[in-house]
Amino acid sequence: MWRQQRSVHLSVRPSRGLVDEKVAILVQSAPPGARITLCAFHRCEDRHGWEAFAHYLTDAAGSLNVSRDPSLGGTYSGVEQMGLFWSIRPVPGSHPGLRLRKKNVQTPMEFTISVYQDHFTDFTDQVPLASQTVERWYMAPGVLRTPIKDHELTATLFLPTGPGPFPAILDLWGGGGQLVEYRAALLASHGFATLALDYMTPKITVETGKMVDNTYFERAFTFLQQHPGVLAERVAMLGLSFGVCVTLKMAAYSHVVKPRCAVCISGSHVQPVDGTMADILSYFDRNGHKIQLNDENQAILRNLLLPIPTDPAFKVDVGRVQCPLLVVAGEDDQNWPAAESAQDMKEMMERAGNAHLLTVLSYPNAGHLLEPPYSPHTRASSFRSVGSREKITALWGGHCAAHSLAQEDAWKKTLDFLRHHLYS
Amino acid sequence: MSQASPPPILSVAPTRALMDEAIRVRVDNLPPGAPVTLRCLHHSEDKDYWEAYGHYISDPTGAVSVADDVSVGGTYRGKEIMGLLWSMRPVPGSRTGLRLRKRNVCTPMLFTISVYGGHVSHDFSSRRPLAEELTERWYMAPGVRRLELKDRGVRGTLFIPSGPGPFPGLLDMWGGGGGLLEYRSALLASHGYVSLALEYFAPGELASTDLELKYFEAAFELIKQHPAVVADKVGIFGLSLGGIVAIHMTAESTVVKPACCICISGSHLYLRNQPLWNIHQPMLESGRKVHMDEEQNVIWRDISLPISSDLSRKTDVRRINCPLLLVIGQDDQNHPAAQYAEDMERMMRSVGKEHLLTRLEYPDAGHLIEPPYSPHFRATNFMWDYKKAKVTMLWGGQTKCHSDAQEDSWKKMLAFLRQHLYSPHLPKARM
Numbered sequence: 001m002w003r004q005q006r007s008v009h010l011s012v013r014p015s016r017g018l019v020d021e022k023v024a025i026l027v028q029s030a031p032p033g034a035r036i037t038l039c040a041f042h043r044c045e046d047r048h049g050w051e052a053f054a055h056y057l058t059d060a061a062g063s064l065n066v067s068r069d070p071s072l073g074g075t076y077s078g079v080e081q082m083g084l085f086w087s088i089r090p091v092p093g094s095h096p097g098l099r100l101r102k103k104n105v106q107t108p109m110e111f112t113i114s115v116y117q118d119h120f121t122d123f124t125d126q127v128p129l130a131s132q133t134v135e136r137w138y139m140a141p142g143v144l145r146t147p148i149k150d151h152e153l154t155a156t157l158f159l160p161t162g163p164g165p166f167p168a169i170l171d172l173w174g175g176g177g178q179l180v181e182y183r184a185a186l187l188a189s190h191g192f193a194t195l196a197l198d199y200m201t202p203k204i205t206v207e208t209g210k211m212v213d214n215t216y217f218e219r220a221f222t223f224l225q226q227h228p229g230v231l232a233e234r235v236a237m238l239g240l241s242f243g244v245c246v247t248l249k250m251a252a253y254s255h256v257v258k259p260r261c262a263v264c265i266s267g268s269h270v271q272p273v274d275g276t277m278a279d280i281l282s283y284f285d286r287n288g289h290k291i292q293l294n295d296e297n298q299a300i301l302r303n304l305l306l307p308i309p310t311d312p313a314f315k316v317d318v319g320r321v322q323c324p325l326l327v328v329a330g331e332d333d334q335n336w337p338a339a340e341s342a343q344d345m346k347e348m349m350e351r352a353g354n355a356h357l358l359t360v361l362s363y364p365n366a367g368h369l370l371e372p373p374y375s376p377h378t379r380a381s382s383f384r385s386v387g388s389r390e391k392i393t394a395l396w397g398g399h400c401a402a403h404s405l406a407q408e409d410a411w412k413k414t415l416d417f418l419r420h421h422l423y424s
Numbered sequence: 425m426s427q428a429s430p431p432p433i434l435s436v437a438p439t440r441a442l443m444d445e446a447i448r449v450r451v452d453n454l455p456p457g458a459p460v461t462l463r464c465l466h467h468s469e470d471k472d473y474w475e476a477y478g479h480y481i482s483d484p485t486g487a488v489s490v491a492d493d494v495s496v497g498g499t500y501r502g503k504e505i506m507g508l509l510w511s512m513r514p515v516p517g518s519r520t521g522l523r524l525r526k527r528n529v530c531t532p533m534l535f536t537i538s539v540y541g542g543h544v545s546h547d548f549s550s551r552r553p554l555a556e557e558l559t560e561r562w563y564m565a566p567g568v569r570r571l572e573l574k575d576r577g578v579r580g581t582l583f584i585p586s587g588p589g590p591f592p593g594l595l596d597m598w599g600g601g602g603g604l605l606e607y608r609s610a611l612l613a614s615h616g617y618v619s620l621a622l623e624y625f626a627p628g629e630l631a632s633t634d635l636e637l638k639y640f641e642a643a644f645e646l647i648k649q650h651p652a653v654v655a656d657k658v659g660i661f662g663l664s665l666g667g668i669v670a671i672h673m674t675a676e677s678t679v680v681k682p683a684c685c686i687c688i689s690g691s692h693l694y695l696r697n698q699p700l701w702n703i704h705q706p707m708l709e710s711g712r713k714v715h716m717d718e719e720q721n722v723i724w725r726d727i728s729l730p731i732s733s734d735l736s737r738k739t740d741v742r743r744i745n746c747p748l749l750l751v752i753g754q755d756d757q758n759h760p761a762a763q764y765a766e767d768m769e770r771m772m773r774s775v776g777k778e779h780l781l782t783r784l785e786y787p788d789a790g791h792l793i794e795p796p797y798s799p800h801f802r803a804t805n806f807m808w809d810y811k812k813a814k815v816t817m818l819w820g821g822q823t824k825c826h827s828d829a830q831e832d833s834w835k836k837m838l839a840f841l842r843q844h845l846y847s848p849h850l851p852k853a854r855m
Contacts, residue, residue, distance in 0.1 A: 007591060007654060009616055009846045015565040016440035029846035062847075110566065114587075130616070131587040133567030140439040141534070142558030162538075162556035167430055191433050231428055423430045423453045 040084035097382035108135035140189035154202035158188030167234035167422035174241025177201035261421035268341035298395035319352025330366030334397035366406035367398020464508035510827035521805035532560035565614035583613030592657035592845035599664025691764030721818035753789030757820035786829035790821025
């Protein structure tokens with residue numbers, strides 16, 4: 001055993017980074033050609049353990065460079081600089097159906113990166129040779145977080161550092177509801193005043209039992225435009241999943257909401273055009289019989305909207321959209337028919353003559369939950385849509401490595417798209 | 425609504441870094457060929473303002489990249505990735521003789537990096553920046569533990585790296601200014617060493633301190649016996665007077681056997697059978713050797729010259745049995761480290777031990793060789809005896825060369841420590 005004879009030197013840099021920054025992991029002073037395992041561990045806010053690991057061989061100098069050397073197996077393989085982050089999954093024995101989402105964006109996620117001697121897959125009772133704590137942040141220093149108390153909105157505003165004024169983004173998540181802040185905090189860290197908006201379970205819905213109507217979004221958009229830190233003509237919308245329904249409806253039909261550009265991730269233009277949110281949810285309910293269950297009892301919801309209707313009353317007329325549109329779809333999305341919708345939108349816009357506004361990023365083997373890069377891939381998790389009463393295990397789809405690559409590429413292109421249309 | 429144009433995009437990465445990590449600063453979305461100023465501002469714990477700035481011209485795409493472009497004016501010139509940090513100095517109108525040293529290592533140093541239109545050199549506070557970013561720089565990596573120590577008479581702060589350990593250890597000593605400075609030890613722990621920042625006298629009390637080698641040996645033993653430390657992998661790290669102590673312990677202690685030794689801006693000067701404070705005795709004896717320059721800065725380098733030929737006034741470095749790294753600024757105006765290094769090498773060669781010695785000598789670097797990207801201090805306020813007036817001590821060095829020396833020597837010091845405290849002992853060829 002070589003453990004007693006030496007200490008192995010582990011360096012992970014930077015030790016404090018934003019969640020979309022890469023880290024360089026270096027092991028030195030190990031024996032040459034030695035079998036080692038690298039492991040990442042994270043205990044989330046809900047106290048579940050998440051881990052990733054990879055098997056390596058050190059080189060002739062006794063070193064390992066994760067950016068250069070291939071993993072021979074583990075939760076990822078091949079040369080993957082960030083594999084220890086994106087391939088994490090719940091530790092064996094965990095509650096099924098977990099999803100990793102940071103609630104408090106003012107503190108970092110803490111990861112412990114460890115080196116173990118030899119190749120193995122079970123870390124209970126194992127003592128590492130070395131380990132280092134790494135912080136991963138959604139918020140850069142100086143970003144200002146302000147919960148919105150008035151305007152009857154349930155929202156949080158994130159303002160970048162500096163005098164401004166800044167371009168802005170209205171950030172919308174999907175059918176699970178709640179006020180989810182992390183993507184907005186990250187966008188603000190990249191120079192966009194961003195409003196994370198809860199529209200499924202806002203205070204007003206909780207108190208009155210009624211879903212918000214379209215004026216709620218108009219109020220949110222106007223709030224951003226009128227904010228002294230915001231450039232009024234440079235406000236975009238970014239939606240994921242159900243958030244795409246809202247984004248496309250506003251972009252195509254609203255007389256008040258005129259986004260400078262829009263990003264639609266993992267969603268569809270299929271919805272009753274004249275409806276409010278409550279109407280859209282009923283439309284899904286009516287198609288409920290189309291939900292399938294796979295062998296593992298996971299619910300596949302993508303067929304709710306298939307086949308793509310030909311009746312114009314049931315899809316947003318994207319021919320009316322007048323701003324640049326970025327559509328991101330995972331081709332293995334089992335929850336929404338995002339890729340088919342993207343294709344249909346393209347055909348509609350070609351017929352209408354505004355296809356030059358559209359960019360489609362369609363990723364093979366990527367699923368529904370396209371999150372910021374290096375986030376773990378969730379293929380299925382517990383889900384209770386606001387529309388339904390029961391908790392199901394939703395199949396989101398995607399295969400880990402391909403999905404992670406898609407997240408990394410889509411995020412980069414999304415930031416470039418936003419910078420190009422909001423800053424130029 | 426006004427048709428305001430969007431601001432330039434300033435990005436700094438990583439946004440939170442260790443003090444020895446480089447950052448990439450870039451500006452996008454400027455007009456092409458636009459003159460701009462990048463400025464870095466820090467408000468210190470002592471409430472002084474420190475700044476650095478560079479003058480740039482955006483490229484045809486409207487971008488400035490500090491890593492790729494050339495500063496054509498400011499506190500630094502040329503392609504200098506970290507110029508915004510190492511060229512910092514107190515803003516005009518500040519108190520004189522200042523030195524920037526972080527006391528509380530549990531919090532980061534905050535730097536505000538701003539972009540201004542045009543090439544600005546003064547009155548920054550009366551102008552509105554186009555964009556701004558805040559960046560944190562830390563001496564302590566996450567997971568490093570800090571323990572205040574008062575054990576067996578030893579005073580200091582112990583820093584323990586994150587991880588299960590055990591780790592190699594370091595006894596870390598600063599110089600004649602005294603007090604307890606933790607930042608270098610915190611940084612060394614962030615690189616995997618249990619490091620004890622040792623306090624051995626209070627500021628201004630060197631002249632009255634009754635200090636013996638026993639104190640330092642007790643400190644070394646404390647580290648060695650710590651459960652988180654690999655007992656046979658403890659080194660000694662010292663600057664200036666701390667370096668003098670380090671070399672003496674390494675060569676002549678019968679109690680401690682360091683695995684390696686780093687001495688920055690120090691030497692084998694030593695007065696036998698005298699208390700430590702008597703190191704300055706030659707100054708008292710030959711006051712005429714204390715010079716002043718045109719700015720009334722005190723120069724001490726000549727008080728330790730000429731180098732004695734007898735062993736009553738120097739450590740017998742022929743007795744060293746472990747690797748020794750010397751870091752020397754050739755423009756050191758406080759201590760003639762370069763000349764002493766020559767003598768050390770001569771002595772070690774006479775007994776066939778020159779292979780243990782590595783000398784890093786930097787032209788135009790001064791006495792205070794600190795961790796990289798720290799500002800350069802050519803002359804600062806110094807109190808060695810609280811009964812006497814404060815002086816402004818000339819440390820020497822030219823800013824650009826001194827900063828290069830800090831960056832280069834730190835990398836080499838870390839490699840030296842890793843080689844001797846982390847790798848197994850490898851037989852070295854005799855040259």
